[in-house]
Amino acid sequence: MLPRSLTSRIILAFVGLSVALLIAVSATLFLVLREQHQNQTKQSLGAQIVWLVYAVNSGKAATWNATIVDEGAQIQADGGFILTRNPNGAVRVLVGDPSSVEIPDGPTGTATVKIDTTRTSDGKSYVYIEPASTQTKGWTFVMAEPDRSTQEALGDLIRALLIVIVVLLVAGIPTAWLLSRSITGPMRRLAEAAAELPKSTSDKALPLEGPTEVRVLTERFNAMAHELASTRSEETQMLANLRHDLRTPLTSIGGFAEAIADGTASGDRAMTAARTIAEEAQRLERLVGELGVVERLRQGPAALRPEVLDAMKLLTDAAARFQSRATTQRVTVDVAGAAPGEAGLTFTGDRLAVERILQNLVENALSVLPRGGHIWLRAAALAMPGRPPGVSVSVTDDGAGFPPGTTEKVFERFFRADPSRSGTGSGLGLAIVRELARAHGGEAWAENVAPHGARVTVLLPLVPAMPAVRPQVPVK
DSSP: OOOSSHHHHHHHHHHHHHHHHHHHHHHHHHHHHHHHHHHHHHHHHHHHHHHHHHHHHHSOHHHHHHHHHHHTHHHHHTTOEEEEEOTTOOEEEEESOOSOOOOOOOOOTTOSEEEEEEEOTTSOEEEEEEEOGGGTTTOEEEEEEEOOHHHHHHHHHHHHHHHHHHHIIIIIHHHHHHHHHHHHHHHHHHHHHHHHGGGOOOOOOOOOOSSHHHHHHHHHHHHHHHHHHHHHHHHHHHHHHHHHHHHHHHHHHHHHHHHHHTTSSOTHHHHHHHHHHHHHHHHHHHHHHHHHHHHHHTTGGGGOOEEEEEHHHHHHHHHHHTHHHHHHTTOEEEEOOOOTTOOOOEEEEEHHHHHHHHHHHHHHHHHHOOTTOEEEEEEEEEOOTTSOOEEEEEEEEOSSOOOTTOTTGGGSTTOOSOHHHHTTOOSOHHHHHHHHHHHTTOEEEEEEOSSSOEEEEEEEESSOOOOOOOOOOOOO
């Protein structure tokens, strides 16, 4: 069962890795040390054999026998032994007290010395050296010392491991703790900030600290917190604007309805009050409808249903839809037709969404134009750097134009820089226009025209950048 704490898991992983490395290094080091100690024993025996060969070849058997016994005292003291076999095959122990007196096979081929390990009948391991009998007048000698390479290697290894373990404890554990802190510290701040997020109104960014992954997570959390704070601010502003927008028509409806009910308004005044009530009710209906569009836009491009559309026909239909109102206001609506022989302007888009775009633009223009004003509806092929080719539809009026510095802000929800341009609108019209355009992968922008007037242009790509759609409630 793994610990629940990330710090504990990191320390556990560090300990596990350290143990695995210690085992691997210890096994390798043990083999190296054991071989080194065996080599030292073999070198010592190699030095001993020099004087043995010299003694045998420089004196009589009785003389070199005594010399070997005398010089082999150190071998005996170390627990070793010396065996000899005469040319007749008789074996005797010259030095030491081995449990068995078997003489191993001597060197073969051209080798003059054989160095190897053997075990006696009591299970003890020895390193022995055996010169070729040709060097010792036909006699065979075996000089052996106990093979303590395993014990000596273990001793060296234990001493080295004690030092390594102390270093790991002194340096490794603090390093693991600091490493865990570098991860858990920022994550703990993230957890605390996430817990406060539902009730927090601040979008103060958390510091980018820790590993890359934690920094990326913190950066995305900061972006989410900022977006949430912006959304809350927009919602607060939207509610304030809604209260303002709803209060006026509701006050008018309530006042005129009460006047009709108590008889204060009668005759022509009653008719005027009824018309006012109807106009304010229509205003409320438009506001509710536009709020519904804003809600559907949250679904993104998947809420749209693309089909092949004729730009000129859409403009003609939009002009016809507002002809009655334009005539009442004595506003001229002009639609530019295609030139003779010119190909039609077709593109793929959501019909209801594009109709909503044109409706909002024409309504916005009608709401600010005085009597005798003009509205021009235009469509044209348009290619902009960095964007796919598309069709632009524009609505131009010869009214007062946008106030200086507001051509970008007019696309913000509920933005009203000039009450004279807001009319009875909700402040959502141009915001919906831009969002519908962007849902298609297009764009919308506003500008003032000379000598006076305003134009809003919407670019719609020939093929919208939309994912595969599923059935949705159409935009109304």
